[in-house]
Amino acid sequence: MEAALYEKLEGGRVHCFLCSHHCRISPGSRGRCGVRENRDGILFSLVYQRAVAAGSDPIEKKPLFHFLPGSDSFSLAAAGCNFTCFHCQNWAISQVPRGESPIPGRDLPPEEVVSLARRTGCRSISYTYTEPTIFFEYARDTAVRARERGLKNIFVTNGFMTAQALEAAADWLDAANVDLKSFREDFYRRVCSASLKPVLESITGMVERGIWIEVTTLVIPGYNDSEPELKEIAGFLSALNAEIPWHVSAFHPDFKMNATPRTPAETLRTARGIGRAAGLKYVYTGNLPGDEGENTFCPVCRNKVVGRSGFTLLDFNLRRGHCRRCGEKIAGVWE
Ligand code: SF4
Incomplete structure (x- = not known):
């Protein structure tokens, strides 16, 4: 293609x-x-209609907590990435094709992806696991068909697309989870072979275009877990829109960061407190099943409006997107 x-x-x-x-x-x-x-x-x-992963997931796994909760999302990936993150959890498929190596994957045309998504009862298609920006043409042709068949489209992305790419995607992209991996250019350069500024611009651009967005920061001990840096991330998001959900997730050793320890639960709880102190209404601890920080609380009356454990929805106390107790509107796409 x-x-x-x-x-x-x-x-x-x-x-x-x-x-x-x-x-x-x-x-x-x-x-x-x-x-x-x-x-x-x-x-x-080289990756057009060449899938390395395809199957349905709970949407909470993306993670998206305020977008069609409790639904399944059909997840699609093609090989490759424009980042080289030392801590990549999907490195086996994201870091494969460099140089002249053959491209792994199986032939799966866009219309078949949409049929599979519908057959498995999914309400959306997530372009995920690897970086969707770089399989843009495959995602685009799938997404346009998905829209025609009543499905939503989601990017799980590092946010390193250009403004032109975002503009082109805005016609068919409904939601995104963007990784904001750090608030330091040095981290992006050293760990990811990339840079921070375009990521901040993409997050801003998505908010401006009305694409529903949630942000994830994988908190890595010794790399991006200092309180000043977490405060800067929270401050940036809060200034942009205090209703952006922020997921602070636990790191586990992987790929080239095998010697780095897991993120202590307390660090994540501190990060959550930092986010809330910065004015963010919805801050979640990730990869910490059973933690209180997995739930959504009404920002006004603190009623638990959505209860979760891992990727499972336990309680749902919203009526048409409003808290059942006090009537406060909870930001998100609930239907
Ligand atoms: S600019 Fe184009 S070719 Fe270069 S890494 Fe990005 S998507 Fe790939």
Whole structure:
């Protein structure tokens, strides 16, 4: 499939502006993501309708807590990523195709993804596990069909897309969970081979476009768990919109961060307190099943409006998106 969002340069080179790496790619080479290749001056996506993962998940796993809670979301991934995070939990599929290695996956056309989603009772399709931005054409063609069949579309993303990519996606994207991995450029450069600023711009752009957004920060001991940094993240989100749910999640050792310990529960509870002190109305502890911080509380009367354990919905005390006790509107897409 010829790629979207690129321009031809002199000498057969191309400039890809799908993500903020802005790769200039010579004929016969691939971009940094390893899944977009310049063939004789034309940029091709190598992952179009090539799925490495496809199946239904609880939407709470994304995590999205304020978007069709209790529903299933059909999860789709193609190989590759534009980040190289040391702590990637899906590295086996995200970090595979670099250089000239073959692209893993099976043929799964967009219309088949939509049929599978409907057959399994899902109300949405999540483009997830790897970075959806870089399988943009596959996501787009699936998402447009999904919309026609009454399904919502969700990105679980690192937020490193360009403004042009976000603009193009805004027509069919309903919701996103964006990873805000740190509030330090140095972290993004060192750990992810990327940068922070485009991520902040994407979060802002999604809010401006009315895309429902929740933000996740995986709190990693010794990397991004200082109180000043967590306060900066919370302050940024709160200033943008205090109703953005913020998920502070526990890290577990993986990939190139095997020597780093798990996040203590207390660190997450402190982070949650920081978020609430900054004015955020909905802050959740993640990967801590059974913790009080998994539940949604009414910001006015503190009634537990949605009770959860892990990915399971236990209580639902909302009436048409309002707290059953005091009538306060709870931000989100409930129907
Ligand atoms: S999507 Fe891939 S090829 Fe395009 S700019 Fe990003 S890393 Fe480079």
